[in-house]
Structure formats: C-alpha cells, structure tokens
Amino acid sequence: MSLLSRRLKPYYEELLEPLINLFGKYKVNPNLITLLGLLFVGIGSLLLYSGNIFLAFIFLLLGALADSVDGALARRLNLKTKFGAFLDSTVDRFSDALPFTAFGVYYASYGDKVGTLLSFLALISSFGVSYTRARAESLGVYGLGGAFERTERWIVLLGSIILGLFKIGLFIITVGSLITVLQRISETKRALEVKG
Secondary structure (H helix, E strand, O other): OOHHHHHHHHHHHHHHHHHHHHHHHHHHHHOHHHHHHHHHHHHHHHHHHOOHHHHHHHHHHHHHHHHHHHHHHHOOOOOOOHHHHHHHHHHHHHHHHHHHHHHHHHHHOOOOOHHHHHHHHHHHHHHHHHHHHHHHHHHHOOOOOOOOHHHHEEEHHHHHHOOHHHHHHHHHHHHHHHHHHHHHHHHHHHHHHHHH
C-alpha cells in the first residue's frame, strides 16, 4: 500500500461507514457489490466514450466507491473468502482496463494518435503494476509498495475527467505506473537475493 493510500484510508473508510452499515444491516453479499462496481465502471466508460463527461464521472466514482466498500463489508459480515479476494482482484483488472479502453477507442475514432497512444500506454503500465505484485507473490515476496498504486491511478483518472485534462491524466498515470513497476522490480530483486 502506498503512503497516500495509508493516509487516506482512515478518512474514506469513515466517510463510507454509513453505507457499509446499511449494506451490513441487510446482509448484502460483498461479491454483489464487487460486480455492481464493475457494472458502474462499464457504464461510466461507455459514457466517457460517448462524450457525456459529467455522467461518466459519476458512474466511475460510484464504481470506485463500490470497490472501497466490498472489502470493508466482507470484514464487517465476516465473509472474507479466498474466492471473494480472487473475484475482487479479477474485477479490478477489468475496471482498470475499461476507462483506458474507452479513451483509446475515442481518440482512435478521431485519428488522434497521441491520445490513442497515451490511452494504451496507461492501460499497459497499469497492468504492469498489478502483474509485478502478483508475480512477486508467486515467488514468495509479499508487501510490495510503490509510489503510484491503484488509489493514485483512480484519483488522477477521476480528477482528469472532471477537469477535462484527459491526456495530462493519462500521461501522469503512465509515468507513475512505470515508476512503480521499476520500484517493484527492484524490491523483488533485493528480496529474492536476501532469500537466496
């Protein structure tokens, strides 16, 4: 978890507490919230492609909130399972891909090569962040951090959408993600050398 994520976590968990309490009261399955979040992101991405920026922002924000709620709800209801963790990680990858794909297709349809390139660089580098952690953990290296993780990507993504600074946001996400990939490669190399 990045430094920013650690600092923000207590605040947004406190803000989401009423929602978690509501879902907990009615015993809503956390996996349903996970899938609902993916639906919101899918709708938001379609709206992004169609140029409906404000509604796209709202649905993408709802998707991000759902992603924050599902894990906390699982802990509250004592429903944490290996399948739930697997589903959440899998859905996260689709949720990461959809907005960048929407940007890429949008820019490609207008012949904007720079926008198209930035969209898919952001997509690839974001997946690199996730892959380095998954591969390191398969080798027994846990707790990898980095300067620019999923929380940071989504803050920049949502901020760039509401401000209309799409390409700047995509550039920041690409650079930040690549830095994090390099950090994780370095951390993993050191950890494996120590383990022998």
